[in-house]
Amino acid sequence: MSSTFNRRKFISNVTIVGTGLAIGAPHIASARRADAKPAILGGPKAHTGSFPSWPVENTIEEKGLTEVLQTKKWGRLDGNTVAAFETEYSKLFGVKHSLGVSSGTSALTTILGALDIGPGDEVAIPVYTFVATYNVVVLNYALPILVDTDIESFQMDAAKTKAAITPQTKVIMPVHIGGSPVDLDAFTTLAKQHHIPLVEDACQAHLAEWKGVKVGNYGLAGAFSFQSSKNLNCAEGGAVTTNDEAFIKNCYTFHNQGQGGRSTSFSTGVGTRGTNLRLTEFQGSLLLSQMTRVVEQSNRRWENAQYLSGLLKKIPGITPAKLYPGTTRSAYHLYMFRYDKNHFAGLSREQFLKALSAEGVPNSAGYGQMNKSDYVTALATNKHYLKIYGEKTMQHWLERNQCPQNDLLTAQQSVWLFQNMLLGTKNDMEQIADAMRKIQKHAAEIAKR
Numbered sequence: 001m002s003s004t005f006n007r008r009k010f011i012s013n014v015t016i017v018g019t020g021l022a023i024g025a026p027h028i029a030s031a032r033r034a035d036a037k038p039a040i041l042g043g044p045k046a047h048t049g050s051f052p053s054w055p056v057e058n059t060i061e062e063k064g065l066t067e068v069l070q071t072k073k074w075g076r077l078d079g080n081t082v083a084a085f086e087t088e089y090s091k092l093f094g095v096k097h098s099l100g101v102s103s104g105t106s107a108l109t110t111i112l113g114a115l116d117i118g119p120g121d122e123v124a125i126p127v128y129t130f131v132a133t134y135n136v137v138v139l140n141y142a143l144p145i146l147v148d149t150d151i152e153s154f155q156m157d158a159a160k161t162k163a164a165i166t167p168q169t170k171v172i173m174p175v176h177i178g179g180s181p182v183d184l185d186a187f188t189t190l191a192k193q194h195h196i197p198l199v200e201d202a203c204q205a206h207l208a209e210w211k212g213v214k215v216g217n218y219g220l221a222g223a224f225s226f227q228s229s230k231n232l233n234c235a236e237g238g239a240v241t242t243n244d245e246a247f248i249k250n251c252y253t254f255h256n257q258g259q260g261g262r263s264t265s266f267s268t269g270v271g272t273r274g275t276n277l278r279l280t281e282f283q284g285s286l287l288l289s290q291m292t293r294v295v296e297q298s299n300r301r302w303e304n305a306q307y308l309s310g311l312l313k314k315i316p317g318i319t320p321a322k323l324y325p326g327t328t329r330s331a332y333h334l335y336m337f338r339y340d341k342n343h344f345a346g347l348s349r350e351q352f353l354k355a356l357s358a359e360g361v362p363n364s365a366g367y368g369q370m371n372k373s374d375y376v377t378a379l380a381t382n383k384h385y386l387k388i389y390g391e392k393t394m395q396h397w398l399e400r401n402q403c404p405q406n407d408l409l410t411a412q413q414s415v416w417l418f419q420n421m422l423l424g425t426k427n428d429m430e431q432i433a434d435a436m437r438k439i440q441k442h443a444a445e446i447a448k449r
């Protein structure tokens, strides 16, 4: 009897102590973890266990895909699933029209095609972006003007965009990089003043908001991506959003070989060029299933990211990317921050990232200097570009694309964490911060390795 009692008592005491550490005094546990030896020097990992895997799926997806399979209507010209997805997507974004397309790149291509962008036109884009933003401009033989980065936010600099505008500028195409909105007040004003359409590359920014309104509502149109890594995923896919009825018709027409659709809302628009960028019913179904979780996931990323920012701001030399004051929600496709080695005994960013990986915290240095890559600079000698623009303009183009702030950011400071990590727990966020504090404490030692 007494031994059973004692055992119970013992277990209950352990539970109380454990609970006290986890909930009552997280800072104590956290401080202890930060005192430990860094994993790269043989100590225990700060982040134990694993972050949530991506994508998330269950029987909802399975049922939807099987249903499409059995209808034998596999394309949007056959069935109604893509159309149903478009209705739901528009509702989710509070936007009048959405068009599903085969990728984020296709969404941008459709928008530029519907605007009939071509040789001789300039399109202002950020230098700090995924290369697709650049490629869609170049495939139209238009001139991409690469604009420097606001180092604090990692976003396209609005003032420098203004300075880059010429009479040839036909589109201003900022990217909500990492899923955080650009300064949309500045960009919408700029577009209005110059009578140039604003196109939002919102491929990373599902459900991000500016002043309570979802991105993709501010420009003439928004482009979204559903590629595997993105916050809403159907392997490959994308969407155009717009509040302009004539424009969505032109987009539909462009993406469907110059032809209108079955429903009246997609009657034939105007345009003289087109292609096939249609989404399949399987992807439409997958998106409808994934959308049953997208709001909850978005809420969780936002809450965890804010909690993480609070922790990281207390670490000297770690500066989370600034959100502009109009931001009411970031999609946090990426959690971006700047690293300053001066607060880490001169430990280089690369050494810091390696030490962070060893702690069980996946990371990346992020984008590089696109304007200086061989792929981009070779455009200055592309035979078609020389024919259209001439050598002088192309040499001048290389000079126009200089981006000193972006050089600084990407060469030494930028760090990314990934969206799936933000689907974890508060404890995961604390362990990320612990890892950095631990590295900071032993930075001199790690630097000597």
Ligand SMILES: *Cc1c(COP(=O)(O)O)cnc(C)c1O
Binding pocket: 103, 104, 105, 106, 129, 130, 132, 133, 175, 201, 203, 204, 225, 226, 227, 236, 237, 238
């Ligand atoms: C992913 C992405 C794209 C392209 O989307 P895909 O679906 O991969 O074609 C374009 N722009 C940005 C900023 C992206 O992150």
